[in-house]
Amino acid sequence: MATHAPTHAHTEHGHGHHAPPKPLWYWWKRAIVWTISGAIAGIALVYFFRLVFGMDPLWQPQAYYAAITMFAGMGFVIGIGCFDWWWAYLRGKRVDFEDHSLHGAKSWRDYLRPNTDHKVIGIQYMVATFSFFVVGGLLAELVRLELAQPGMQFADAETYNGYFSAHATIMIFGFVIPSFAGLANYVLPVMIGAKDMAFPRLNALSFWLLLPAGVMLAVAPFVGSFSSGWTAYPPLSVQGTTGQTLFECAVQFAGASSIATALNFLVTIMTMRAPGMTVWRMPLLVWANATTSGLVVFGTPFIAGSQFMTFFDRVVGTNFFNAANGGDVIMYQHVFWFYSHPAVYIMMLPGFGIISEVVSTFARKPIFGYRAVAFSTVAIALLGFGVWAHHMFVSGMASWLRIPMMITTIVIAVPTGVKIFSWLGTIWNGKIHLKTPMIWALGFIFTFVIGGLSGVFLGTLTSDIALTDTYFVVAHIHYVFFGGSVFTIFAGTYYWFPKMTGKMYSETLGKWHFWLTFVGFNGTFFPQHWLGALGMPRRVADYDERFADMNLIVSISSLGMVIGTAIFFYNMIYSWKKGAPAPWNPWRGRSLEWLVSSPPSLFNFDAEPQVVGGPYQYGIPGARHAVVYAGDHLGGGELTETEKRTILVVANRTIASSGLLDQVRAKAAEGFWRFTLVVPAKGEDHRAAERRLQIALAVLAEAGIDASGTVEDLSPLEAVKRVQEEEPAHEIFLATLPLAESAWMRQDMVDRIRKASGLAVTRVTVLGDDARTAVRSGAVRRVAVIANDTIGDAGLVAALRSRADEQPLGVVILCPLSLDSPGCSDDADRARDEATVRTRALIEQLQDSGIQAAGEVVDGDPGAAAKIARTDYGVDTVLVASYRRSTGWVVGQVRAAVGDTAVEHVVVDTEAPAAPSGA
């Protein structure tokens, strides 16, 4: 029996053999079943353990809660399908290491289950973490509501503690850390020229581990005291109950998630860079994330360790932190801060990376001191492991540690300063474009400098002794976290929004968002410096009367951020659905993500890109960062937005049909196509062909699709050849009527064109009705013509033709028949038949002139017809056609019937050329 490496497995089990995808609810049902089973298994396991080891009491609720939480969380992740592949692997099944059956999203449903595409995961992260941001923000508003006045308002001390603890924890573990992971997930692989992350399945797992963590944290404050803040110091955290258990479990899940992501980033950056992407050509965002990932991988286990220990003390009854039994409370703080100080840089370095990208792009200048910035990133990370005890100056730790830790702390300000000067140097004399991402970046620099300065006060032992545990620290952390990290997240979200969604956001709303947030932010947190200096302690629900005024200002200012955030969400959601299509490179950026379509294609690059220079060479003539090539199916060669590949769309009668235009639209969504519409009209009415072409072009232009067109007095074959001489094409769409009605099909046109052109020909079949009736599009003016005796008059046709030449029209002919005699007499029938014949003849005449038309005979007066025009056909304009001798009362009647729809009067004159009167 031959052995085989996975590469063979791949060829043997090619793609397309996968079972049909199961519906979404199948996965969620499975997830629910697994979650519940997990909880039950947790209970059983703890019970079994306690029984076997004779532990007393058998019923220790916290042990059970912990087991339920952990096992239910794991059950969810398994049930939703994150482990299916690995399960098959360990059972010895043949598996495909390059299994891409879960890659890419076709509809919103694919976002609601594990997906291995880094772009989908990036969006999953962003949506989930911004939801957590809302939860955390609401908790913050509860805190501010309680603090708006001195005295106890609506929450008792315990509840209040629960609010701010959950607020901080959700913001840190549920929002800031993972949303950086989300942004980087989307753009980082593209930036280094990779098709995906190194371990796509692990990547999916990371995201799905985060969800249980977020849910646990959101539930925690409501199930019993969770009052020790995000730092969870013992002995308070050891005394906590269920909420504390949830916190500890949540930290483990979030920690595992971020370690897995960080590992993935590291391997991706180390092994998957495109040819030519040396480390000194990596964008600074990549540097930042590589360094951050190192911090996560080596730091996060320490918080895991610290939470295990508090958990054992509380639930198992160990004595890590019980001084009476040889334990040591200060030890917790050392272990915790050994992670959590680096963690503040985990939450800042990726933001630094984002700001470098944004500032350079919008100042149109190379990064000032690129290498210095890269080195300073690494320096911050390394030094960051040596400053943890600055959080413990007054904790009673060994006093000899104080001075060294103070010095290292102040030293860290140096590499941080390097970055600030790099941004300022980049902006200096730049050609600054104040787009929303840039405004956020500038706002960030302003607030972050303030946060850094207050950090120096706190890092200096002598002043920290006075300031620690006051609102000064709260001001500091918010200037660095909100004014720092969160501002960079907003900058990054706006910056890459066009890339991620393929849509543009609203600049106006983005600026409103910024200014409201910026003013609200400074109003909220700047006064807290004073409050702290005056001695208002942090983490207390009540305070002295003398702080009342300033606290009220603070609480009111915080509403500015709430309104700003609401605008942000509106902008994002609305623009995602309805925004204008985004070009490939709206900011004229240089790095690789801007050289591919928005959003990038399924695997980002169809051929390996080649990196040839640094990423920030703005303003340097001839400099390039990278060359992106088109895939073989596009004919190879360099791929740029301006050099899109051309598809010839060959059609005559069907050119303006919704069937064909939909097909073109779907193709255009792939990003790299432009379209040349060719209408071969040999021996046919040219004006008619021209009118149809105009409709098609108008519809495509409105959808933001790059298209042009020509009418040729040639056969289809000759027309294709002629157009091909002028511009190289890569594919052909041939649209025809169904087989029976199509002369081209009878002439075997598909095959002949394929042979003559040497290109792939896709046949698009269009039903006759589809081709004849008007396409629904904002670009086509829908016009109802109310006429009776003028129907059949050449003058009316001429009038409509000349209008159609001015503007794409879709016409509805309505022939009102006001019969005096009862509706079912022979006379009436005859009149109706006669009107129908005339109307039909007119419609055909119009269609032959290239005007899409439909119509009917209406029982009733012109007013009734006008109502139908408005309600059933939804027309933009009503034309009332009559001979000169008719009176204006008909027009009046129609006007009255249609309200604010435009009504015009066409005077048909058999002799004179028709012209609309001003009536």
Next chain:
Amino acid sequence: MAAEHTATIASHGDVATPGRGSGISRGMLAMIIFIGSEAMLFASFFAAYFMVRYNIADNDWPPVKDIATGERFEPPVVLTGVNTLFLVFSSFTVWFAEHRLKHGDRKGLERGLLVTMFLGLTFLVVQINEYVHLGFTPQDKAFGAAFYTLTGFHGLHVFVGLCLLLICYLRVKRAHDFTPQWSTPLNAASLYWHFVDVVWVFLYVVVYLI
């Protein structure tokens, strides 16, 4: 269209392909980083252990368990020493298994894995037996907490290592996996196993011997 995309991807993105310029496969690189992370987890517990240890008045170690009797905590040095040898030996057997595969000897690979797993399992059983006869519990002073947390987390890692080896064994038996040229999962599992051993040797020296 989609099929074309995946085809291009497959030829580039194989897990067995060495990473650009690093000469090491992605799987191994990931395992090395993961081991670094695991090492930090143990580091956090060792840090806790040392802080607790140097907190004890006049550095009286191992601490007194019961002041009334003056009885001290005494982990069994000899029995665990023998157990340590089992684990160290298993590092050699797993190396042997990999080595046999390099020579195309699949039977040797299977045997090597089996012996390794047997030794690992023996270690775990002896360790659990030790827990039962130790005479102190995790609740006995901070020493008990640190001792059980360190050895317990190590035991958990032995268990995880055993699972990884078992998966490799199943892959060998059922899927005829691994060739002399390509055996990344096996190498990764074996590296992890070495790591678990090294941690144990360090732990034994620190917690039992000195």
